[in-house]
Amino acid sequence: MKYVARFPVDDRELSVLHAAAFGGELEVQLWRERLERWALTWVGAFSNDQLIGFVQVCWDGGAHAFVLDTAVHPDHERQGIGRQLVRTAAEEARAAGCEWLHVDFEPHLTAFYLDACGFRPTDAGLLKLR
Template sequence: MELVPRFPVDDRELSALHARAFGGDPAAVRPWAQRLERHALTWIGAFDGSRLTGFVQVCWDGGAHAFILDTAVDPDLQGRGIGTALVRAAAAAARDAGCEWLHVDFEPHLEHFYLDQCGFRTTPAGLIAL
């Protein structure tokens, strides 16, 4: 597995990975490349040869805070450390950019991954559904 920061994004390929990882519509193609260029501090892909097997993006506020979004690993390859490697690489990239804090939101079934494997800690937070 090779981790590649800011790789040239193929919208179809990343949309398909995202759909497999999150149970979405495999036919839906999202404008990933455009969104990442516009909003992300960085993004990192995990590749097995030329095949995209994992992904994470880091957004930020332009200052001290960065945010992990869209961590995805092909379901057939989960449990092999790909997601952990992606999040650690994302944390290093945020630190290198001068960020002081890295935030992540996650569903309860991902608590073990983010807290135990990736080293996040729980904090109080708020959320408004829009």
């Protein structure tokens, strides 16, 4: 398994992974353009040069960074890939000078983010805009 920060993104390949991981319809997104413009970093997990995992980190340009889109292909789940993706992303954010790494998640992911990845629970708010 190889973990690569800021790898050259193929929009279709990442869209296929995202659809498989989140169970949605395949809709090719402009990932490369979005990541280059808004992300502090992104990390891919590769097995035999095939993208099987992904996470991105956005930031406020200062002390705070945010984990988004953690995805592992269903054929490769429960092997520690997601945990290593998040750890690698955290190392990248730390190296960029960030002091805090935030993540929002659904209740069924509590054990993953709190136990496996080392986040601690906090109070937060959410406002649906659309």
